[in-house]
Amino acid sequence: MKNNGEIITLAEAIEFTHEYQESFPSGNIAYAVSKDKLLDIIQQVGCEGVRIYNGIDAENGNSNLVLVGIDDDGEDMTQGVILERLNVCPSYCPVNSALIRSYNIV
Template sequence: MNLDPTTGSIISEEEAKKIITLFAEKFPKQTVSSFIGSDNVKKILEQEGCIGIRIYNGYDEEAQKISLVLVGVDKEEQDILEYGIIYDRMATCPPFCPKPKIGLV
């Protein structure tokens, strides 16, 4: 597979809920979800040559939880690092969770 602006697949709500539930069962004390604002996503995507975003699983030692790291990717499938925009420290669930019966959890 080559990376390009169309990489990724749409899944159903049912599939998403199954994947999320399985994760919660396997890792009950971990972060359920992370939120990043659209302005920050745009900042990554608007970098010169950026074709998408790579999401790394990281670990926040202080909070003792999974922490996502977002970085832009160029057409050579390389992370945009030098002077690139990299995000972490998003709003996590808990405590910033969707309202019951509205979100995926």
């Protein structure tokens, strides 16, 4: 778990996010979660990371994300804190972000 994930450049982030937005023009663009809620996950005893699952809310048919802690063995900490009901963009979007295709600030 220690080396899971890689820091990328802004150019790479723009490429990835714009490609997604072009492929799924009516899909959710982004999700926002507060630092406090992320800390609720990562400050659990034995938590070494966070896994993010894609999901669908059956009540409204909207896609969502489910966040759960991961222990040192790479297992989900399903008895701990699990997050969903994040703020979704569109609706809760940044005013100016190069990661949103319509702004195209590169």
